[in-house]
Amino acid sequence: MHQVNRYFLELSYHGGNYHGWQTQPNAITVQQKIDEALSIYFKSKIETLGCGRTDTGVHATQFFAHFDCSIIDLENQELKFLRSINSLLPYDIAVHHIYPVAPDAHARFDATFRSYQYHIHFNKNPFKTHTSWLVKESLDIKAMNIAAAYLLEYEDFGAFCKSNADNFTNNCLVSRAEWEVTADGIIFHITANRFLRNMVRAIVGTLTDIGRGKFSPDYMREVIESKNRSAAGASVPACGLFLTEVNYPYIMRAVEEEK
Incomplete structure (x- = not known):
């Protein structure tokens, strides 16, 4: 069984084309696009949890989301990971950093x-x-x-x-x-x-x-x-x-x- 680690993504987005952050059944959201890009990259279903819910049309210059996946060699592969994920995302969403965090770290509840x-x-x-x-x-x-x-x-x-x-x-x-x-x-x-x-x-x-x-x-x-x-x-x-x-x-x- 592969070891699973938790990571934080730091991202930004222009919210004009989205019905907010949180995934919805009949609307395009930022979380949906992030999850789709990560799932393609890791070739398995990835679900993120965001630091909050922005409403339709609201923007973020800094936003965090956490997700769990197999270990990423960030020392050697971080730049490749960021380039790959950004190439899979629309022009109005960008991922800037990825941070390894503790297994119980939480993007929503840990923000001070x-x-x-x-x-x-x-x-x-x-x-x-x-x-x-x-x-x-x-x-x-x-x-x-x-x-x-x-x-x-x-x-x-x-x-x-x-x-x-x-x-x-x-x-x-x-x-x-x-x-x-x-x-x-x-x-x-x-x-x-x-x-x-x-x-x-x-x-x-x-x-x-x-x-x-x-x-x-x-x-x-x-x-x-x-x-x-x-x-x-x-x-x-x-x-x-x-x-x-x-x-x-x-x-x-x-x-x-x-x-």
Whole structure:
């Protein structure tokens, strides 16, 4: 019987052509494409488990998934493996690294924090159509940042959770929430130990309502304390959302050792 090892894949993808990460019976997903490529490479069925579920149209500049297979000689074959897998994948999905991990390492449960960005631009730009949300009116960035800072004071984010989601808890520890002004738009940065379904897009929808002057920054407190999804703003389009960082202490140690 062949020995089986567990590996982490680090990948990125443009989500525009996919119905999110997770495999679905009647839709094309990123996980489906990854599993198909790995199964062809190893000539046996391979199933991955991802670090989370991104929704339809959401992108990831860093995403992790784990899978089990026979031992890979990474010391001599890593570059060949990466080239082979990438040649089997569509142009909008790329695998960047593979890491050997402990047999019980888990891409979803072992992550200590995740970071997202939401991109907004204010002038029509054909190169941002599928990676940023076009907002035609001006926004009060100062008010939005005041409101965003309140997120760090709370743990229950049920007000921003997709209805009928099956969460065991709505508690999340947010460690960063702020807007950055760029040359051609703004970017919302948010980091937490975990996220609820649709949470970031609902938060951005609420913050942009505040930025438009519909509410004062203190309205964010009212929304959070209500624990009611109907009190929060509408979910903003998926095109502007990126998963940008997923942290695992043992992966960070492996990267440092390679330097």
